Amino acid sequence: MATLTVTRPPFGGFSFENSKRNAVLEGNASKMGFNLPPARKTGTTICGVVFKDGVVLGADTRATEGMVVADKNCSKIHYISPNIYCCGAGTAADTEMTTQIISSNLELHSLSTGRLPRVATANRMLKQMLFRYQGYIGAALVLGGVDCNGPHLYSIYPHGSTDKLPYVTMGSGSLAAMAVFEDRYKPDMEEEEAKQLVRDAIAAGIFNDLGSGSNIDLCVITKGKVDYIRPHDEANKKGVRTGDYKYKRGTTSVLSKVVTTLDLELVEESVQTMDTS
Amino acid sequence: MCRHERATQPEIQFYRTESRRNGITMNTRGLRSQLKDSVPVAGMCPQGAYGVQDSLRSGFTSVKNELLPSHPLELSEKNFQLNQDKMNFSTLRNIQGLHAPLKLQMEYRAARQIQRLPFLQSSHLALDTLRGSDEAIGFEDILNDPAHSEMMGEPHMMVEYKLGLL
Numbered sequence: 519m520a521t522l523t524v525t526r527p528p529f530g531g532f533s534f535e536n537s538k539r540n541a542v543l544e545g546n547a548s549k550m551g552f553n554l555p556p557a558r559k560t561g562t563t564i565c566g567v568v569f570k571d572g573v574v575l576g577a578d579t580r581a582t583e584g585m586v587v588a589d590k591n592c593s594k595i596h597y598i599s600p601n602i603y604c605c606g607a608g609t610a611a612d613t614e615m616t617t618q619i620i621s622s623n624l625e626l627h628s629l630s631t632g633r634l635p636r637v638a639t640a641n642r643m644l645k646q647m648l649f650r651y652q653g654y655i656g657a658a659l660v661l662g663g664v665d666c667n668g669p670h671l672y673s674i675y676p677h678g679s680t681d682k683l684p685y686v687t688m689g690s691g692s693l694a695a696m697a698v699f700e701d702r703y704k705p706d707m708e709e710e711e712a713k714q715l716v717r718d719a720i721a722a723g724i725f726n727d728l729g730s731g732s733n734i735d736l737c738v739i740t741k742g743k744v745d746y747i748r749p750h751d752e753a754n755k756k757g758v759r760t761g762d763y764k765y766k767r768g769t770t771s772v773l774s775k776v777v778t779t780l781d782l783e784l785v786e787e788s789v790q791t792m793d794t795s
Numbered sequence: 796m797c798r799h800e801r802a803t804q805p806e807i808q809f810y811r812t813e814s815r816r817n818g819i820t821m822n823t824r825g826l827r828s829q830l831k832d833s834v835p836v837a838g839m840c841p842q843g844a845y846g847v848q849d850s851l852r853s854g855f856t857s858v859k860n861e862l863l864p865s866h867p868l869e870l871s872e873k874n875f876q877l878n879q880d881k882m883n884f885s886t887l888r889n890i891q892g893l894h895a896p897l898k899l900q901m902e903y904r905a906a907r908q909i910q911r912l913p914f915l916q917s918s919h920l921a922l923d924t925l926r927g928s929d930e931a932i933g934f935e936d937i938l939n940d941p942a943h944s945e946m947m948g949e950p951h952m953m954v955e956y957k958l959g960l961l
Contacts, residue, residue, distance in 0.1 A: 530935035537866040615937075622932045630930055650875070654868060 556584045557609050559656075561729020563691030564594060564605035565719050566662045566671045567703065568684045569712035572740035573662035573669045576716035577605045578691070578724050579749070580731035587731070590756075593748065595737045599624050599635045600744070602663030603737050607689035608676060609656040616657045620644055637663040637670040641680055649678030658688045664741050691723025691730040698722045709738065717751055724753050899925075913953040916942050 547554055564577045581589035596617040598604050602624075606613025620643050628635040641661055648655055659674040673686035685703050687695040698719040707715070713736060720734045733749035871878075880903075884896040906925050910917035923929040 530937075530939045530941055532868070532872060532934060533939050534866040534869040534872075537869075541865075619932055619934070619937070626930045626932070650871075652868060652871075 558583045558588050558611070559609055559729075561691075561727070562594060562607040562689030563687070563695050563720050563723025563727060563730040564607050564660050564689050565687040565692070565695045565699065565716060565723075566605065566660045566673075566685065567699070567707075567712050567716055568662075568669050568671050569707040569709060571669070571709065572664045572738065573671055574709075574712045574716045575603055575605050575660060575662050575737040575739070576720045576750075577735050578720055578730040579733045579735060580724075580729070581610055582729055590732050591749075593735065595735055595746070595748075597621060598640055598661070598663070599628065601634060601665060601739065602637055602640055602661065603739060603744070603746075604640070604662075605660040605688070605737075607658045607660075612655045612657040613659065616644070616647065616655060617659070620647070634665060636665040636667065637661060637672065641672045641674065641682075644674050645678045645680050648674065648676060653677040660686055660688050662737075662739060664739050669739070687719065687723075689723070689730065691720075691727035694722040694726040695719035709740075713738065713750075721751070721753050912950070913957045914948045914950045 544554060559582055561582045562578060562580075564575075566573060566575045575595055577594040579589075579591045579594065580587055581592040592610070594605050594607070594613075596604050596606055596614065598617060598621045604617050604620075606617060620640060623643055624635045624640055627639065640663070644659060644661065648657065653676045656676050657674075658676055661672045661674060663670060670682065671684065671686060672680050672682050673688055674680045684705065685699045687693075687699065696719075699715070702715055702718075716736060717734055720730075723730045724732070724734070732752075732754050734751040734753055736745075736747040736750040738745040738747070884900065887896045887899070902925055903922065906921035907919075909921050910919065920929070
């Protein structure tokens with residue numbers, strides 16, 4: 519079928535043509551007893567805290583696909599603009615595409631206004647987009663940054679509601695991290711103190727929640743400077759093998775030795791540099 | 796049919812069926828094609844002549860298929876741009892009076908007419924600039940870009956639909 523009769527010009531965006539078919543397929547599959555593969559989620563611990571001069575964002579680095587770890591070292595702190603970063607929990611693809619789209623829009627907006635973008639702008643764009651899709655885009659975000667009005671921290675839920683708070687946590691390990699924050703948060707902390715607090719909160723999520731694990735990433739945003747520390751702390755190191763099946767040299771005694779040399783001549787030598795970028 | 800071949804410019808040449816009434820000539824043929832610009836809700840008003848379903852063009856109909864959209868977001872996404880515009884115009888009317896949205900809508904209508912023939916990809920540059928969507932990137936620019944679609948609409952059918960001959 520080279521052409522089809524359409525009366526309206528095609529438009530871009532989401533196409534819902536296959537949703538009926540998918541619903542039928544899923545129904546049939548569950549009737550027969552097997553499940554369709556789940557989307558890759560970032561069952562996560564992400565958190566953020568406002569300190570004296572700026573904002574510290576922290577995240578773990580495990581991405582899960584159902585009950586299996588899909589990525590042991592994924593990066594959950596996404597760039598939005600030079601002074602704004604965003605941690606993402608929920609479906610991994612959703613958080614990545616959402617933050618990339620908002621980052622592009624914010625860049626165009628700041629080129630058009632000629633000013634450094636504000637965190638409130640990014641927050642408003644994100645919440646309007648997530649509300650438009652009524653929660654079907656599963657992205658729970660922690661947005662933090664420093665702009666002309668000082669440091670700001672927002673938490674954004676998949677259905678589009680937002681909160682502006684001095685400390686926030688999101689993800690499956692959010693309760694563990696929030697417990698640490700509620701115990702030790704003080705307003706106007708120093709930078710080292712804030713980094714230690716976030717590190718401890720993420721560690722609580724990593725050790726007490728199955729969906730979070732591996733390393734701790736930190737992002738410290740102050741006026742004019744961003745410190746993206748990846749990894750800040752390797753909380754879960756992969757173990758070293760203790761046993762070995764190799765035999766020691768000298769286990770078998772040598773009875774006799776015969777050496778035969780191979781005469782090879784060098785025909786051509788060429789060097790190809792590896793692309794290590 | 797040879798009238799279509801002479802339309803080499805990007806603008807569509809409307810048939811001039813003029814009706815005179817009190818000395819005012821009105822282009823009646825173009826009106827019907829402009830009515831078709833609004834997005835119909837599936838099932839509510841069956842497309843086709845005389846309000847009956849058009850099995851030749853839109854296939855067999857089933858009430859279950861048409862009453863419930865296949866995805867809860869389908870209807871809201873189809874009409875999203877229209878609803879945004881309606882909301883903005885009504886806000887503008889409440890703040891600045893009736894003339895402001897009327898003038899804007901006139902400009903939109905004029906900008907919407909600057910396009911190639913319906914089966915070709917037009918850039919909609921004037922319309923985008925008016926709407927402000929030349930400075931924004933959304934899912935409609937990334938997913939299912941019509942410029943990269945694998946299938947082309949049938950030229951004759953689309954032009955006939957646009958001119959209201961169908």
